[in-house]
Each structure stands twice: as structure tokens, then as C-alpha cells.
Amino acid sequence: MFNRMSKTQKVDTFRGASLPAYQRIAAAIRDKIASGELAGGQQLPTELELAEQWGVARQTVRNGIAVLVSEGLVVARRPLGHFVRKREHMLYRPQGESRDQPASPEMDRFCQQIIEEGRVPSQTIDVSLVQAPPDIAERLRVDPGTVVVARRRVRYINGEPININDSHFPLDIVKDSEIMSPADVARGTNQALADLGYPQDRAIDEIYTRMPTPEQIRRLDLGPGTPVAVHYVTGYVADGTPVRCTVNVLPSDQHVIVFERKFERTWS
Amino acid sequence: MFNRMSKTQKVDTFRGASLPAYQRIAAAIRDKIASGELAGGQQLPTELELAEQWGVARQTVRNGIAVLVSEGLVVARRPLGHFVRKREHMLYRPQGESRDQPASPEMDRFCQQIIEEGRVPSQTIDVSLVQAPPDIAERLRVDPGTVVVARRRVRYINGEPININDSHFPLDIVKDSEIMSPADVARGTNQALADLGYPQDRAIDEIYTRMPTPEQIRRLDLGPGTPVAVHYVTGYVADGTPVRCTVNVLPSDQHVIVFERKFERTWS
DNA sequence: AGGGCAACATTGACTAGACAATGTTCAACC
DNA sequence: GGTTGAACATTGTCTAGTCAATGTTGCCCT
Numbered sequence: 001m002f003n004r005m006s007k008t009q010k011v012d013t014f015r016g017a018s019l020p021a022y023q024r025i026a027a028a029i030r031d032k033i034a035s036g037e038l039a040g041g042q043q044l045p046t047e048l049e050l051a052e053q054w055g056v057a058r059q060t061v062r063n064g065i066a067v068l069v070s071e072g073l074v075v076a077r078r079p080l081g082h083f084v085r086k087r088e089h090m091l092y093r094p095q096g097e098s099r100d101q102p103a104s105p106e107m108d109r110f111c112q113q114i115i116e117e118g119r120v121p122s123q124t125i126d127v128s129l130v131q132a133p134p135d136i137a138e139r140l141r142v143d144p145g146t147v148v149v150a151r152r153r154v155r156y157i158n159g160e161p162i163n164i165n166d167s168h169f170p171l172d173i174v175k176d177s178e179i180m181s182p183a184d185v186a187r188g189t190n191q192a193l194a195d196l197g198y199p200q201d202r203a204i205d206e207i208y209t210r211m212p213t214p215e216q217i218r219r220l221d222l223g224p225g226t227p228v229a230v231h232y233v234t235g236y237v238a239d240g241t242p243v244r245c246t247v248n249v250l251p252s253d254q255h256v257i258v259f260e261r262k263f264e265r266t267w268s
Numbered sequence: 269m270f271n272r273m274s275k276t277q278k279v280d281t282f283r284g285a286s287l288p289a290y291q292r293i294a295a296a297i298r299d300k301i302a303s304g305e306l307a308g309g310q311q312l313p314t315e316l317e318l319a320e321q322w323g324v325a326r327q328t329v330r331n332g333i334a335v336l337v338s339e340g341l342v343v344a345r346r347p348l349g350h351f352v353r354k355r356e357h358m359l360y361r362p363q364g365e366s367r368d369q370p371a372s373p374e375m376d377r378f379c380q381q382i383i384e385e386g387r388v389p390s391q392t393i394d395v396s397l398v399q400a401p402p403d404i405a406e407r408l409r410v411d412p413g414t415v416v417v418a419r420r421r422v423r424y425i426n427g428e429p430i431n432i433n434d435s436h437f438p439l440d441i442v443k444d445s446e447i448m449s450p451a452d453v454a455r456g457t458n459q460a461l462a463d464l465g466y467p468q469d470r471a472i473d474e475i476y477t478r479m480p481t482p483e484q485i486r487r488l489d490l491g492p493g494t495p496v497a498v499h500y501v502t503g504y505v506a507d508g509t510p511v512r513c514t515v516n517v518l519p520s521d522q523h524v525i526v527f528e529r530k531f532e533r534t535w536s
Numbered sequence: 537a538g539g540g541c542a543a544c545a546t547t548g549a550c551t552a553g554a555c556a557a558t559g560t561t562c563a564a565c566c
Numbered sequence: 567g568g569t570t571g572a573a574c575a576t577t578g579t580c581t582a583g584t585c586a587a588t589g590t591t592g593c594c595c596t
Contacts, residue, residue: 020578020579020580021579021580022579022580046545046546046547047546047547048545048546056580056581057580057581057582057583058581058582058583059579059580059581059582060579060580060581062547062548063579063580066334070338070479070492070493071479072478072479076546076547076548077546077547077589078546078547078548078587078588078589079544079545079546079547079587079588079589079590080545080546080547080589080590081545081546081547082546082547200531201530201531202528202529202530202531203528203529203531204526204527204528204529205525205526205527205528205529206524206525206526206527207475207497207524207525207526207527208520208523208524208525209477209495209496209497209520210340210495210520211338211339211340211493211495214295214298224338225338225479227477227478227479227495227520228477229475229477229497252476252477252478252495255476256474256475256476257473257474257475257476258472258473258474258475259472259473259474259475259527260470260471260472260473261362261470261471261472261473262469262470263468263469263470263471288548288549288550289549289550290549290550314575314576314577315576315577316575316576324550324551325550325551325552325553326551326552326553327549327550327551327552328549328550328551330577330578331549331550344576344577344578345559345576345577346557346558346559346576346577346578347557347558347559347560347574347575347576347577348559348560348575348576348577349575349576349577350576350577
């Protein structure tokens, strides 16, 4: 077989700044997605078509598509082809969880813009005694390995897992309480904690974002190219003792994390 | 060349649940990283060594390593090999930016654990009039394309870009003010806004996480497998008019986003 | 009409090899 | 001693092909 260019692959068509072919292919498709020429849900040309169009091997096209997949722009649906991913955001509001805080008109506006209808929420709860992993131990200020109560929830919307919510409590303060029961606590675990004599006075929120572990991919049924946000909430009673450490794991492309802040009298 | 197995590639050694080879390779290395057997900064075996160890083609090893790279666990340093990435977190505290808020002892503790010494911060500022992009326009409640003031900052630590911080203001309220000058505003732009008669009363924080656009990769000099957190802050004056919309882009693996919340009298 | 089965198109996994790109290292030279 | 440059090891890019896996589609038979 003879090719017109004897082996050089950089030169073959030197438009652009001579990026590798697979990156040029990725960029071209990315641009079409950004410009709307390829809309969400629409199908890409097949690998073979693209290979022919660009005059490269199928593997090179695959490399290009792999870039887009890892960026979360494209998904493969096996025997059909590749499709532009459509993304829509879901609201995650740490401050508003099951309780009505002041919520200004601006906050209401945001929520209304995002919340949609026809959602069927459900959850699974599982309570167990576990040895505190290092991250939890550090935040609850106990030695790693100390036994704590873990209340693990996976929340679903329309049957799809939407977030992981694992709360941890020091064993001695929740022992024999309602919190130990693997059922929904109607008034909220925070209220339950307060009733036990540990009203939370303040909390610290930490948000990390990273690519998920395989375990998280499994529990949340994530596609490739989906980063997760890991949100720790550590709750303290008035004297500064931590009484709760919750880990939320949110698939990033399905959530917006929303906080509201009031500037009491710090400036103006 | 004869192989003992005539073409079947699934069976060749059927330990585990018969995942594809490249995934088994990735998992094996990932485990070694998680267990600490391969510590941060340490070098992986070369592709050829791994190919021989596992009895597969080099390309298959490459696919496995690509998984780890896209997870942000491993980086390539070209003629040397692949190395386990070392990650350290940097503090990002929306509430504490250049102003001392109450900051409880717990918050101090967190900051001390994370902040390190010997850091040389610097920044570039650039102020321009731009047509509001859709996301900004929506939050400032103006029509897209309306001219607004954009105050763009890139912050560096030890010369490395650490975050993008773009603040947007309605043109009419900051016109001819200090905010229009591309220099650091010592007392903070929020104080400057207040002095102009627009004291902010509250703000809404939205946090999205996603894989970065190529433009963000360029501006922040990101490696592969690094998601970014996009943090919008919209500030409102008492009557509910938005007067500021700031977009922060943070490379995720370099930041923790930390909030502190007080539970005024909502529960207990 | 419906259920099941076979053909099919497409992506997924893998091989064996070639050549390019690129910092590192070290020896030779000034 | 310092600089230059060549050899080198390693990853990066690409080809051309094979076979596997997997939903979809539509035909065929009941």
C-alpha cells in the first residue's frame, strides 16, 4: 500500500499549529458542541466515518473522542455511537436541608430556576458501627479506629442515585437513640441530636472536588469524565465539641451547591 | 510467534472478575497508591516493564495508565517516566477574604492545619468593559450583551497560577470609581462598593464542579485529570438589587473551599 | 399479533510495530 | 570550569489489522 507521504505524520496537512491529529479532531468536535452545531443528545459521526473524513486510522479518532469523553462532553451508547451529553443541574442546598431558613427572595428565585417537576425522590438508609476512617476521626477529634456510628444514605431521584450522604456521630452521645435506627428521622437528625442535649451551634463546610474513586463510581453509577464534589460538614455544640461529621458526595455535573450568606454588620 | 492461548484475550488469566486487562493494571497500580506502597512523587515502572510483567502489549499498559492520569493520580514527566502525583490542599475561604469575620476557634484550627509557610502571593489585575456573558447577565439581572465592568484577576502563589477571580459590576454604579482602576483596592472592592452607596447585605454562593475548558486549562496551567470548581458569588444590597457577580475558578486538587455557618436560632 | 432469534452496526479491547518528541546525562571540547 | 552536543531512555503519536461485546432492528415462525 502506498501513501502519498512517506511516513511523516506531522506534515500531512499543516493547517493550525500542528497539534497532534487526535487533538485537532477533539478540538473540532468540541467547537461544534460549544457553538451548538452539535446539540445535546445528538449523535456524532461514527468512528469509521470520522477516520475517513480526517484521513486517519480509527484508533486516532478514538483517541480524540476519548479526550471528549474524559471532559464529560460526550458519552458512548454502545452499538449506536457517540452522543453529545446533555447536562442539567440539580440543586444542592446545604443550608436548606429539611428546614426553613430565612431564604431571601433572591434565594427563592434561584431555587425556582433550577428545581423541576415530576421528580420522585427516594433513599436507602443503613446504620452501622464502624471504625472511624482518618478523615472522619480527624474532624470528630477522636483517634482513628475509634468506633463511631455511621448513618449512610444514598438518595435517588427517579430511581437514579443522586448523592451519597454519610453522617458520623460519636458513639457515646447517640447510643440507644433514634439516630441508630435505619429509618428516616422525620424531624431530622440535627433536631434529634439537639433533643439528646447536643444542640449544634455552628458548622464548618469544606468542599473538595476531584475525580471519583471506583467505589464512588459504583455507588453513584457515574459516567466517565464526571468529577465529584466532596462536602464535609462538621457540626459543633456551643463549647466547641464536634458532634457530627457528614460527608456528602455529589456527582458534579448534576449539582449546583448553593449557599446564602448574610453580612451582619461586618461591612457597609 | 506462538501464544499459548490462540487469540482469546479474556481468559488468559482469569483471576478477578475478568475485567479488561488495562483496567486490571490500572486497579493494581491504584491500589498500590492507595495503600501507600507507591508514595507521592515515586516513579512507576516504565511502560515496557509493565508490559512485560503483565504479558500484554505496551499500548494496553498505556491505556491503563491513561485511566490513572485522567483520575489525577499519576502524571507523566516525559523522558523520565510516570510518577505518583502528590497533592496538597490550599485553603479557599469565601467568607474570610481579606477581612476578619468572627472565625470561631474551630475555623482557626482548620486554617492552621492547611496553611503553610514560605508562600509568595502575587496577582495580575485587568479591568475592562465587556458585554455581559449570559451567566453574568442572568445573575446581575441585565440583558445579555449589556456593558458591564469586569475586573479580572489571576492570583499566583510562588509564581504558579492558583485561581481566576473575575468580578463583574453594573457599569452605572462603579463608573469613575476606584474599582475601575487596575490596581489592588486596599480596603477591598466590597468596601469600595459600600462607600459608593451600595453596601452589600447578602450574597448567594453557587458552586459547580466540572472538567475545565481548554481556555481554563491554559489560564491556570492545569494538568490532565484536574477538575475545576466554579464558584459564583452574587452580592445584593438590602433592596435585593444585585450589585456584584464574581466568578472564581479553582483547580480542584489545590483547594478546599471552606465555609463557616452559625445556627442562629433555627434549631436546638 | 407477538415472541424469539439472527444479522448487523458500532464501540471496546488488544496486538505488533514504526517513528516522533523530549528532557536527561555525560563525555568531549573549548 | 563551563558549555556544547550527542546518545539515550522514555513517553507520545499513529497505523492496520483482529476479534469481542452489545444493544438494535427486523425478519421469521408460531
